[in-house]
Every structure is written in structure tokens, then in C-alpha cells.
Amino acid sequence: MMAAHDLWKTLEDLSEEQFKQFKWFLKQDDIPKGFSAIAVARLEGADRQDTVDLMVQKYPRTGALERTMSILEEISRNDLKQRLFNTLNSRRKELKNHDSAPLNCEYGRMKSKLEKTEDEIKLMIQERQKKILEINSSEEFNSKSADRHIADSEQVYAVMQQSVIDSLAHLNLAIKEKRETTKKQAKGFIQELEQEISELTKRGAEVEQLSRTPDHPDFLQNFSSLNAIPPTKNWTEVSVTPASYGGSVGAAVNQLVETLSKEKEKLIAKFKLRRVQQFAKDVTLDPDTANANLILSDDGKKVYCGDAIQNLPDNPEIFNRAINVLGKESFSSGRFYYEVQVKGKTSWDLGVVKETVNRKGSISASPDNGYWTICLRKGNQYNAHAVNLTVKNQPEKVGVFVDYDKGLVCFYDVDSEDLIHCFTDCSFTEKLYPFFSPGRHFDGKNATPLIISPVNYND
Structure with a gap:
């Protein structure tokens, strides 16, 4: 059996940086193949002698030697590896009833090559398994979509x-x-x-x-x-x-x-x-971006404008004049949707903004400035970037839908199911964040909060 002294002597010849790398490999599973990791907690703070003791305990017979030789090759200390290999050959006669093949340089090289091939095959298998999951997910989505279209078609024809x-x-x-x-x-x-x-x-x-x-x-x-x-x-x-x-x-x-x-x-x-409701996401308000006038609920789902200014640090993310707050969640691909209750309010703004929008001083909410929003003013005036909007009924709950890849931002009256407005051909190049402004207090006339509501979508 390999003497612990020889291992210790080998580790003594490593620099501090190499010894640090050596211990890092000991924490990894299956490096080399067939060897399990030594617990991180046990290796933490272990010196060279402690490390040898842990290896001898963890890997019986020639296991500690084989693992040491493999790691020495990884950290480019083939000279120490060869020295240990020579030591092993000199002690082979001491090993009894050992069914493993003799080690030599050619065997180690070929074994290392096979292990790399095995790792590549494993990776290829994992990639294909991932692709199977992706295809299954896509097919499942397509199947559900077909079922919905069939049900919708039946409903249309039944109504007709x-x-x-x-x-x-x-x-x-x-x-x-x-x-x-x-x-x-x-x-x-x-x-x-x-x-x-x-x-x-x-x-x-x-x-x-x-x-x-x-x-x-x-x-x-x-x-x-x-x-x-x-x-x-x-x-x-x-x-x-x-x-x-x-x-x-x-x-x-x-x-x-x-x-x-x-x-x-x-x-x-x-x-x-x-x-679009099938793409509903759980959105919460980010207090680190909220204007000092805004009051947020503990669950991050409600916001209204208070009648006093809070003493908050002026960090770069906060809106220091506009009565705005962003959602915590960001989106840089795909589609997402959320709903906000606006019932009882006379003023509000909703939509999405890009991550780098100006948050200081006076703000012009336009797509050119990274704002894709609609707003209510004076209780009955709806606008989208200076364009007057016509609504059949005053919305009590507004749905916001974004298709990042198609450059689309749409707003819905959830109760009447009418489309309020759509921004099309948008050019998104960075993260988007949900955007909320409950408007000013107006002596209590606009004190009702904006409420991020759960989406009532029946799949």
C-alpha cells in the first residue's frame, strides 16, 4: 500500500497556488472517473498533512495515489506524477489479491483519453436529452394551443x-x-x-x-x-x-x-x-426604484401616492421627481403579461420601460426615451405618447402584454376584453421592466392604489 509519507512529500513540493488547485480538484465528483469528492467542509483550512490523511481515509489501497497522479497531470506537474508512478512500481509486490491492472504511463494516457471521450459522449447525451425536453415542451404547448383553438372554434360556431x-x-x-x-x-x-x-x-x-x-x-x-x-x-x-x-x-x-x-x-x-393571458408572470414592485412619495404594500403588489415625502437615499435606481416605480422582474426575450387594477383612480401610467431610462428630474414618457406606456388623466382622458385613445368603457383592470422578439406592447381592458392600444415595431435592445405610476395624491381624489392582480386565466 502506498505510504502516506510519499503523498505528503509530493504535496510538499507544490507551491501554495498549486496546492490550492489540488484541493479544488478533490472537491469535484468524478474527476477522475469513479472518484467521489471529499467534503468541502473537511478540506477547508486543511494543510498538506491533513489533506493526505483525508485522501488515505477516502480512497483505500492505491486510490489515493491514482487520484493524486490524475490531479498532478491536471495542474501540469507531470514530474511529480512520474515520481509517484515509479514509487508505485517499486511497491507493487507489496499488494496482494489486487485485481486492478498495472499502471504505467501509456495506460494512464489512454485512460485519460477514454475519460475525455466518455465525458464528450455524456455531454452529447445531455444535449440530446435537453433537446427532447425542449421538443416535448413545444409539442405540449402546441397540443394545448390546438385544444384551445378547437374549443374556441366550437364556441364561435355554437354562438353563430x-x-x-x-x-x-x-x-x-x-x-x-x-x-x-x-x-x-x-x-x-x-x-x-x-x-x-x-x-x-x-x-x-x-x-x-x-x-x-x-x-x-x-x-x-x-x-x-x-x-x-x-x-x-x-x-x-x-x-x-x-x-x-x-x-x-x-x-x-x-x-x-x-x-x-x-x-x-x-x-x-x-x-x-x-x-396573451397564458404568458402571465408574477410581477412585484421594486422598492429600491420607488419615488419618495410612494407607499408600497409589504407584498409588493400595491402602490399609492402618500401625502408626505419619505426620507430615502438618492441611489441611481430611484425616481427622484416622477411618481414612478418599476417591477423587480426584468425580461429580455419571449413574451410576458400582467394585470393591474386601476378602479377608482383618476390618474395613472402603466407599461414597460427599458433598463437604462432616465430616472432623475423631468421625464418625457415616449418610446424614443425607452417608455412604452399609456396613461389616464383627469379621470377620463386616455393617452399613449400624446395620442388620444378612445375607450368604449372606462377600464377597471388593465392587462399589459409584451412580445419582446416581435417588438410588441399591447394594453387590454380585461373586463370588456377590448384592445386599448398597441405599440408595434418596437426596437428592444436591453432588459425591459414593468412600469407603474399611481399618479399624485390630488388631496385624496386619486388616493386609490394601483394593484397588481392575479391573472384569472382558465387554461
């Missing part, structure tokens, strides 16, 4: 089908009502005619009977009352005009087309919002 059914039902009802109106009119005319016929028939019978009566004292008196024809309507201009149903059908079809168009737009807006 129901609209057609409802439209047809309303059309049929209108036609039936017209038919009933015409039928009721005809029935009324017939009843009047039958009543006149009845009266005329009765008068005719009376006249006929009187005409057959012989001379009678009452003849002249009865004649004067029966000679006149009962009053009747002039039916010459009376007719039942057939109802026009074509106009009803045309109007119903036009109304159906308009309804389908509106439903289509609503569903498309809904599905577009759902598409």
Missing part, C-alpha cells in the same frame, strides 16, 4: 348557430303575427258581410211575404216600413291585402349579419386576450 336559430325563430314569429293579423282582418270582414246578408235575407223574406198579401188595411202602413233597404257598407273598395313577408325576411337576414359580426368581434377579442 344559436344566433341563426334565434333569428329564424324571431322571423317566423313575425311572419306568423302578420299572418294572424291578416286572418283576423279577413275574419272581421266576413263577419260583417254575413251580418249584412242575414239582415238583407230577413228583409227580403218580409218583403216577399208582404207582396203576396191580398189587399189589407195594414198594407200601406207596412209597405212604407219594408220598402227601404237596410243600411249596408259599400264593399267595392274593401279587400284583404296579402301581407308582404319578403321585407321581413330581408330585414331579419340583415339583422342576423349585423349580430353575427358583433358576436364575431366580441369572441375574437375574448380569444385574443386569452392567448
Whole structure:
């Protein structure tokens, strides 16, 4: 067995820097192959003698020697390696029942080469396993996307089908009502005619009977009352005009087309919002960037402007005049989305900014200055870099979506699912941070906080 003295003598010939490197290799697993690491805590502060003791305990038989020789080669002390190898040869006869092959320089060189080949193969396997995971993840995402599109398509067609059914039902009802109106009119005319016929028939019978009566004292008196024809309507201009149903059908079809168009737009807006909501990220506020007027909640989800200025250090990241704060999380690729409750506020700014934006003094929030934001002013004025925005309803929750690679920043009214505004063809060259400004206090009129809300997305 290799004497600990020989190992110690070898380590004594190492410089301090080489000895430091030697101990670093002892902390690594599988360097060389098949050897486990010595615990960092045990090697910390160990001198050369302590290190030899740890190696002898950790690696029995010739293990300590083999590990030493391998590390000596790594740190370019092949002279010491050769000396140890010669020592091993001189002690080989002392080893009994040892089933390992004799060591020699050629064997060590070939073994080292094989180990490197093995490491390369391992790395290639790992890279391919990683690629499999990447492909599986992409396929899973694609499969879920297909399922969502199928479900959305079924919903669209179900809504359209129901609209057609409802439209047809309303059309049929209108036609039936017209038919009933015409039928009721005809029935009324017939009843009047039958009543006149009845009266005329009765008068005719009376006249006929009187005409057959012989001379009678009452003849002249009865004649004067029966000679006149009962009053009747002039039916010459009376007719039942057939109802026009074509106009009803045309109007119903036009109304159906308009309804389908509106439903289509609503569903498309809904599905577009759902598409971006799947990229929701957990965003929190960064107190190290917050203006001294701002009050942040402990969980970093709420911010509002207080009525007093806090005494904060003027570090480079803080906004020292503008009432702004950034999110902690940064993004430099891919897509991300978050939602902010703005209900009850009369002024706010939201969006994203690049990492190097000016945070001192007066700020002009424009894309040229690294700000992709929209804002509310005076309770009802919405703007995006001096462009007035038209909103159907006053948003209570705003969604912010960024596609870094496509240069896209979009804002949504989450409740109505309408698109508020989009910045397109943006040129992103550095990290982006979520941006928030709850606006000034305005004597309590704008004291409601901005609240980063969990995204209610049903996958």
C-alpha cells in the first residue's frame, strides 16, 4: 500500500497556488472517473498533512495515489506524477489479491483519453436529452394551443348557430303575427258581410211575404216600413291585402349579419386576450426604484401616492421627481403579461420601460426615451405618447402584454376584453421592466392604489 509519507512529500513540493488547485480538484465528483469528492467542509483550512490523511481515509489501497497522479497531470506537474508512478512500481509486490491492472504511463494516457471521450459522449447525451425536453415542451404547448383553438372554434360556431336559430325563430314569429293579423282582418270582414246578408235575407223574406198579401188595411202602413233597404257598407273598395313577408325576411337576414359580426368581434377579442393571458408572470414592485412619495404594500403588489415625502437615499435606481416605480422582474426575450387594477383612480401610467431610462428630474414618457406606456388623466382622458385613445368603457383592470422578439406592447381592458392600444415595431435592445405610476395624491381624489392582480386565466 502506498505510504502516506510519499503523498505528503509530493504535496510538499507544490507551491501554495498549486496546492490550492489540488484541493479544488478533490472537491469535484468524478474527476477522475469513479472518484467521489471529499467534503468541502473537511478540506477547508486543511494543510498538506491533513489533506493526505483525508485522501488515505477516502480512497483505500492505491486510490489515493491514482487520484493524486490524475490531479498532478491536471495542474501540469507531470514530474511529480512520474515520481509517484515509479514509487508505485517499486511497491507493487507489496499488494496482494489486487485485481486492478498495472499502471504505467501509456495506460494512464489512454485512460485519460477514454475519460475525455466518455465525458464528450455524456455531454452529447445531455444535449440530446435537453433537446427532447425542449421538443416535448413545444409539442405540449402546441397540443394545448390546438385544444384551445378547437374549443374556441366550437364556441364561435355554437354562438353563430344559436344566433341563426334565434333569428329564424324571431322571423317566423313575425311572419306568423302578420299572418294572424291578416286572418283576423279577413275574419272581421266576413263577419260583417254575413251580418249584412242575414239582415238583407230577413228583409227580403218580409218583403216577399208582404207582396203576396191580398189587399189589407195594414198594407200601406207596412209597405212604407219594408220598402227601404237596410243600411249596408259599400264593399267595392274593401279587400284583404296579402301581407308582404319578403321585407321581413330581408330585414331579419340583415339583422342576423349585423349580430353575427358583433358576436364575431366580441369572441375574437375574448380569444385574443386569452392567448396573451397564458404568458402571465408574477410581477412585484421594486422598492429600491420607488419615488419618495410612494407607499408600497409589504407584498409588493400595491402602490399609492402618500401625502408626505419619505426620507430615502438618492441611489441611481430611484425616481427622484416622477411618481414612478418599476417591477423587480426584468425580461429580455419571449413574451410576458400582467394585470393591474386601476378602479377608482383618476390618474395613472402603466407599461414597460427599458433598463437604462432616465430616472432623475423631468421625464418625457415616449418610446424614443425607452417608455412604452399609456396613461389616464383627469379621470377620463386616455393617452399613449400624446395620442388620444378612445375607450368604449372606462377600464377597471388593465392587462399589459409584451412580445419582446416581435417588438410588441399591447394594453387590454380585461373586463370588456377590448384592445386599448398597441405599440408595434418596437426596437428592444436591453432588459425591459414593468412600469407603474399611481399618479399624485390630488388631496385624496386619486388616493386609490394601483394593484397588481392575479391573472384569472382558465387554461
